[in-house]
Amino acid sequence: MAEGGRGETFLARCSVDAGVFALRPDYRVVLVAAEGLVGGPTDETSDALLREAERTAQVLLADRPPEALASVAAWRDAYRAFGAKPQRTRNSLEALLRRVASGLPRVNRLTDLYNAISVRHLLPLGGEDLDRYAGPARLALASGDEPFETVTSGDVRFEHPEPGEVVWCDDEGVTCRRWNWRQTHRTRLGEDTTAALFVLEALDPMPDEALAAAAADLVDHLNAYAPQAGVARRLITAPSRGARRC
Template identity: 60%
Template sequence: MAETQRIQTFLDGAQVASEVFELRPDYRALLMVVHGITPGPSDSTSESLLQEAETSARAELSQHPVTEIAHIAAWREAYKAFGAKPQRTRNSLEALTRRVESGLPRVNRLTDIYNAISVKHQIPLGGEDLDKYRGPPRLIRATGKEIFETTANGETVVEYPDAGEVVWCDDTGVTCRRWNWRQGPRTALTEDTTSALFILDVLEPVSDNALTTAADELASVLEQMSPSIHVARRIIAASKQ
């Protein structure tokens, strides 16, 4: 009961700043917390999902250039709205879709699973280790003073987002830069993660039904892997503010 209350409090505290909705009133975020995951490395389940996603994306790419796939094109426009150059800074969905021909990355079981769901459903999807979070997630437009810890040449380095950049953050600092471009290593999923936060980002033309369907498949796969998990979710949208 205490864990259930903690998760609900965490989700209730999540926020998307009004300035973000001013950029894209059609933006919606589905936040899903999953507790009690059996940790582990990449396996046959994650491999099968990645292969399915690769097949699906290759079929789509045979019909359209990557930049003309509807949701990728929408995110490119969203990036332009806060000053990012989409040809240099690619949203996570576009970056993964571009890797399909040579093969999606194999990282660890949880990361592989959410990457596969992202590509299959063509929805940007990020995963964070909930136990490494400090306070609830917030999507804001940065002042430029927020701390983002990353790595370079094996060393931890600190970067600062551009003023006006859209970033996910917690009480410690930025967890993901440029909406869904680069996640930080501080909260990254590992082979030891047992509690995770997944964030699914959508713009039009993706419907609420399509968003929920992607989240349902993610939850179903994780439940098959860990039957005793606890799942809670929340959708944040301008209409729900």
């Protein structure tokens, strides 16, 4: 897979606000920007990845609920830190794990891929259409005025986050509410997506090595999907943690 390109420039401008690190100094995120991807509907490859992830999770959850897992419990604590109720608004990892028994959703080949990696490595992982972004990605505490585009019963409508809510946003508004709870309709991956931003997030007790392994797994599969694609990645941590490899 080729390196460089617009992805590196985009990632260099992305940021995490100090207020987020004040809530969770252990927070780390790897951002992966990929161009030249081949989208499309769910296929045999993406379905097989999801089936493998389902089998792995079924073994892991055989004798315990998702919230008993250390990674899920850590995200529940993070949600409580900014006033969210994790029983009502579940982080994306927990939401996927709770669907394992009935089957993980099949959406499209790129979304299927990141959902499978999320379950396999037990971390929240989101995907965004890079061509639909307006400016860089930023994780911040919301003022409450930012627009969040969603679709209900086929109709586009706009909501606003709660003041102090942790949100991903760009220059047009919120791209994901409550850290990694619900993505905006505007930037979601589609069958026609050819450039994407993937967001891999970690809290303690997940070690840095496990986060790096998840990012490498994602990149390896992107490479298999589109060998000529360009990829860039960046690790962002609290300044107190120092520089680390991703």
